[in-house]
Every structure is written in structure tokens, then in C-alpha cells.
Amino acid sequence: MAEHWFCEQNTPGYSVQWKVVQKLHQETTPFQELMFVELEEWGRTLILDGAVQYTEKDEFIYHEMIAHVPLMSHPRPEKVLIIGGGDGGTLREVLKHPKVASVDMVEIDQRVVETSKVFLPGVASGFDDPRTRLIIDDGINYVHETKQKYDVVLVDSSDPVGPAVQLYSRPFYQDVYRALADDGMLVVQSESPLFYGQLFASIVGNLKDIFPITRVYLATVPTYVSGPWSFTAASKTHDPAHIADDTAIIDGLKYYNKQIHQAAFALPQFILERLG
Amino acid sequence: MAEHWFCEQNTPGYSVQWKVVQKLHQETTPFQELMFVELEEWGRTLILDGAVQYTEKDEFIYHEMIAHVPLMSHPRPEKVLIIGGGDGGTLREVLKHPKVASVDMVEIDQRVVETSKVFLPGVASGFDDPRTRLIIDDGINYVHETKQKYDVVLVDSSDPVGPAVQLYSRPFYQDVYRALADDGMLVVQSESPLFYGQLFASIVGNLKDIFPITRVYLATVPTYVSGPWSFTAASKTHDPAHIADDTAIIDGLKYYNKQIHQAAFALPQFILERLG
Numbered sequence: 001m002a003e004h005w006f007c008e009q010n011t012p013g014y015s016v017q018w019k020v021v022q023k024l025h026q027e028t029t030p031f032q033e034l035m036f037v038e039l040e041e042w043g044r045t046l047i048l049d050g051a052v053q054y055t056e057k058d059e060f061i062y063h064e065m066i067a068h069v070p071l072m073s074h075p076r077p078e079k080v081l082i083i084g085g086g087d088g089g090t091l092r093e094v095l096k097h098p099k100v101a102s103v104d105m106v107e108i109d110q111r112v113v114e115t116s117k118v119f120l121p122g123v124a125s126g127f128d129d130p131r132t133r134l135i136i137d138d139g140i141n142y143v144h145e146t147k148q149k150y151d152v153v154l155v156d157s158s159d160p161v162g163p164a165v166q167l168y169s170r171p172f173y174q175d176v177y178r179a180l181a182d183d184g185m186l187v188v189q190s191e192s193p194l195f196y197g198q199l200f201a202s203i204v205g206n207l208k209d210i211f212p213i214t215r216v217y218l219a220t221v222p223t224y225v226s227g228p229w230s231f232t233a234a235s236k237t238h239d240p241a242h243i244a245d246d247t248a249i250i251d252g253l254k255y256y257n258k259q260i261h262q263a264a265f266a267l268p269q270f271i272l273e274r275l276g
Numbered sequence: 277m278a279e280h281w282f283c284e285q286n287t288p289g290y291s292v293q294w295k296v297v298q299k300l301h302q303e304t305t306p307f308q309e310l311m312f313v314e315l316e317e318w319g320r321t322l323i324l325d326g327a328v329q330y331t332e333k334d335e336f337i338y339h340e341m342i343a344h345v346p347l348m349s350h351p352r353p354e355k356v357l358i359i360g361g362g363d364g365g366t367l368r369e370v371l372k373h374p375k376v377a378s379v380d381m382v383e384i385d386q387r388v389v390e391t392s393k394v395f396l397p398g399v400a401s402g403f404d405d406p407r408t409r410l411i412i413d414d415g416i417n418y419v420h421e422t423k424q425k426y427d428v429v430l431v432d433s434s435d436p437v438g439p440a441v442q443l444y445s446r447p448f449y450q451d452v453y454r455a456l457a458d459d460g461m462l463v464v465q466s467e468s469p470l471f472y473g474q475l476f477a478s479i480v481g482n483l484k485d486i487f488p489i490t491r492v493y494l495a496t497v498p499t500y501v502s503g504p505w506s507f508t509a510a511s512k513t514h515d516p517a518h519i520a521d522d523t524a525i526i527d528g529l530k531y532y533n534k535q536i537h538q539a540a541f542a543l544p545q546f547i548l549e550r551l552g
Contacts, residue, residue, distance in 0.1 A: 013316035266539030
């Protein structure tokens with residue numbers, strides 16, 4: 001059998017190729033092209049619209065960093081909302097916090113959830129947790145209409161093409177602000193500052209116009225286009241870089257620790273300059 | 277004209293492709309296959325034995341981090357030795373420090389120096405600085421025989437294949453220890469902890485057996501195989517994570533700042549566990 005490689009074209013002049021052991025599943029959902037493969041070195045992998053979203057090898061980096069930074073810095077993260085994240089990785093991390101009493105997860109594409117439960121190891125359990133409520137809906141609609149007030153909102157979205165594009169817009173962020181409690185905190189994945197610098201700066205700029213506290217933090221996720229990946233924390237009162245006083249570290253994490261939490265907020269000069 | 281792409285195979289199951297605008301130069305030196313190309317998004321690029329060493333787009337990250345961390349933490353880095361680094365990027369950064377009185381640079385392959393002066397922008401000036409002494413020699417031989425005592429030694433080597441392989445060995449590190457002043461400090465590039473974890477751990481382990489203080493720090497260099505890149509600082513007395521009290525920040529850097537210096541020493545759990 002001929003070797004099969006999956007190619008992801010990150011920019012017009014740069015692409016990555018991954019050796020595929022086996023294609024596990026492919027379908028066209030109402031929202032996107034969905035595929036699961038087994039990669040030789042990266043393990044089980046979710047690909048949406050040709051972009052690698054999740055690899056078994058390093059998914060822990062992204063999911064620990066989107067979840068534990070806000071949940072360790074907010075002193076009472078009881079009520080959590082996840083927008084997107086249908087693969088279940090962010091949900092799994094959120095549920096590790098004993099302070100979390102409920103997680104509403106709003107995913108637009110039911111098929112991502114259903115197939116991730118089948119093909120991705122170690123994430124399905126989160127959907128069965130009694131604290132989890134799965135809502136199949138457009139995140140834009142949901143936050144526009146909800147009467148809930150959340151302590152922490154996480155936007156775990158794919159790139160701003162396809163179904164995720166409005167999750168990067170100011171009206172959406174304004175709705176999230178309204179759906180947050182008076183000391184609520186939002187974290188969004190905010191793309192690669194080096195590869196997609198303009199997009200990164202516009203996300204941060206939009207959040208700065210709405211929230212009193214906006215802080216960028218970084219983690220390097222090899223699966224995502226080479227270089228540091230950014231998250232932006234936007235908060236009403238609490239400093240996302242400060243770990244709440246009575247917060248115990250969670251056992252068994254593979255990336256996050258308290259030193260990493262603080263170090264992640266140190267930004268290289270070229271990123272500081274891009275943010276003005 | 278057909279499009280031309282350069283492919284770097286990082287591991288058996290993972291490769292990166294870069295779009296080439298123009299091939300500038302290629303030759304076989306006595307030591308290695310040497311090539312300069314102009315990449316569409318990454319600019320002027322040096323490739324040795326098929327591995328990308330230097331791209332104009334992000335070389336500043338690697339060179340600032342290998343040079344400024346030791347030079348900002350050593351209180352009197354007057355006498356500096358660079359092993360390798362024939363492209364001149366590390367030399368350029370070292371010479372930015374007013375405390376540096378002399379830099380001996382030992383490069384095995386004269387052709388790397390000569391061609392880098394021609395094809396890489398902004399590095400040639402370092403070779404003309406009156407503080408620079410260029411020595412064309414094998415770094416292994418040089419440190420074994422030298423009577424000099426250096427304050428700071430930087431090993432800016434290519435991967436441990438081809439001419440660089442012995443630069444990762446214990447006897448070499450022992451010779452460097454001997455060639456360092458009583459409060460001297462060594463920094464080596466120590467590869468990707470995620471892609472080449474065993475090699476990384478063995479470099480750190482070798483240094484730990486010889487030096488009283490050994491500390492790993494990280495920087496993400498998109499040009500190098502995706503994920504964090506590691507440096508290891510091995511020191512006789514000074515803590516490489518501590519910036520010397522009277523050290524002023526250097527203007528015009530694009531990556532390094534004092535927050536980054538300290539943050540770079542925070543290691544993710546999976547790296548801490550690999551180091552035992």
C-alpha cells in the first residue's frame with residue numbers, strides 16, 4: 001500500500017505533512033468537513049475543514065491552558081460556559097476543578113460531539129458527568145439570548161473560517177460580557193501572533209474595548225502552526241495572571257503548573273509591539 | 277516556471293514544506309552540504325545538510341535567547357567564546373553587550389562564515405568588530421587545547437549529525453568546564469524536548485554531572501521543528517535565571533526582555549517529568 005500523508009497548508013508559503021496510519025472516519029456535516037485519522041507519531045487526530053484541531057500527542061497543552069488559567073485565577077468558578085470545544089478536551093479539563101458546579105457546553109455541530117466520543121480516547125467521560133449540560137446551538141445565538149450569568153466563559157473555537165467566523169466579532173464579545181457575572185472572566189483562543197498577527201491583534205483590540213482587564217498569554221502547541229499560540233483572558237475584576245489564594249493545584253496535569261501560569265503572561269517584545 | 281518547495285523531514289512521520297522564491301547558492305564544503313535560499317514568507321535562509329538553520333523571519337528569537345540570557349545573568353561577561361554559529365547571528369547579539377571585551381568564535385567550516393557574510397543580511401558586521409577573533413577550527417580540539425579562561429561559553433551548534441556530533445558529548449563538556457573562569461557559565465542549544473526528548477534529556481544529564489548549577493530554559497522558534505526549543509545553561513556559581521543587578525536592558529531587541537528571561541525558565545510538567 002502506498003504511504004498516505006495529510007497536508008495542512010498553513011499559509012501560501014508554508015505547509016506541514018503528517019504521515020497517516022489509517023483514516024478512521026470522514027463525513028460532511030451541515031457545518032463542515034469532518035475527519036478522524038490515526039497519525040503515525042501524533043495518534044488520534046480530528047481534522048475540520050482541512051485544519052488539524054486535535055492530536056492525541058499534544059492536545060493536553062491547549063486544553064490545560066485554555067481551562068486552568070481562568071479556573072485557577074477566578075476565586076469561585078462555579079458556573080462555566082464553553083462555546084465550541086465539541087471534541088470534549090476543554091470540558092474534560094474544566095471538570096477536574098472541584099469548585100465547578102455546572103458546565104454548559106454549546107456546540108453548533110452535534111456530529112463533532114458524537115464522533116469525538118467514538119474516535120477520540122479519553123474525552124467521552126466529560127459528556128456523562130452530571131455537571132455537564134450539552135446544548136446543540138450556535139454559540140452566537142446562545143449568548144445573545146441566555147438569561148444565565150456565568151463565572152467563566154471559554155471560547156474554544158476553530159479558526160475564523162466556516163462556522164466560527166462570528167465568534168471573533170465585537171457583538172459576540174458584548175453578549176458574552178452581559179452573560180458574565182459581575183466578577184466574570186472570558187478566555188478565548190486568539191490564534192498565532194506570528195502567523196496570523198493581524199487577526200490576533202484585532203481579537204485583543206475588540207476585547208480591550210469591552211472589558212476592563214485584558215491579558216494575553218501564550219503556550220506552544222506543536223500541532224498548531226509552528227510558534228507560540230495565544231489565548232486572551234478578558235476579565236471584569238480578577239487579574240487572570242494571579243492565582244486565587246485558596247486554589248490547590250490539580251494532580252496529574254501534563255503541562256500546567258503555577259510557574260507556567262505566571263510565565264505564560266510574559267510576552268516577547270515583538271508581540272508587545274504588535275499590541276501597541 | 278514550476279513552483280519550487282523545500283521539504284525538511286523532521287521525523288519519519290512529520291515534515292515541513294517551505295515555498296522557495298529563489299535558490300541563491302549551493303556548495304559541498306569539506307564538512308557539509310550548504311545552501312542559501314530565499315523563502316517566500318521566511319526570507320533569506322541557511323540550510324545545512326537539509327536542515328533549516330537560519331531564517332530571516334525569526335532568527336532573532338534563537339539568537340537573542342542563546343546570547344542574552346547568559347550575558348544578562350553573568351555579572352561580568354567580559355571574555356566570551358562562541359563554538360559554532362558560523363552564520364554570525366549569535367555573534368551579533370553578543371556584541372550588543374557593552375561589558376563584552378572580546379569574543380573568540382570557533383567555527384569548523386570557514387565556508388559557512390564566508391557565504392553567510394554574502395547571503396545573510398545584517399550579520400556580517402559582527403565579524404568586522406575589533407572585539408571579534410575568528411578561529412577556523414574544530415570546537416572539540418579548540419576547547420581541549422586552549423589555555424584561555426572564558427566568562428561565558430555559547431555552543432551554537434547544528435543538530436548532532438555531521439560535524440556537530442561530538443559537541444554533545446561529556447568529554448567536550450568537561451573541557452568547556454576547564455576553559456571557564458571560576459564563575460563561568462555555559463549555554464548550549466539542547467534541541468526540542470518534545471521531538472527529540474531522549475537527546476534533550478541526555479544533554480541535560482551530561483551537564484548536570486559536571487556543573488553545580490544546570491537550568492533549562494525555553495523559547496519557541498517557529499523555524500525549528502514545531503514546539504518549544506530548549507537551551508541549557510550550566511554554571512559554576514551564578515544562577516542563570518537571575519538577572520545581574522547592574523545589568524541594563526539592551527535597546528532594540530525583538531524577543532528578549534526581563535520578564536521573558538525569567539519566564540523562559542518555567543518548564544511544563546511533561547518536561548519536568550522527563551528531566552526526573
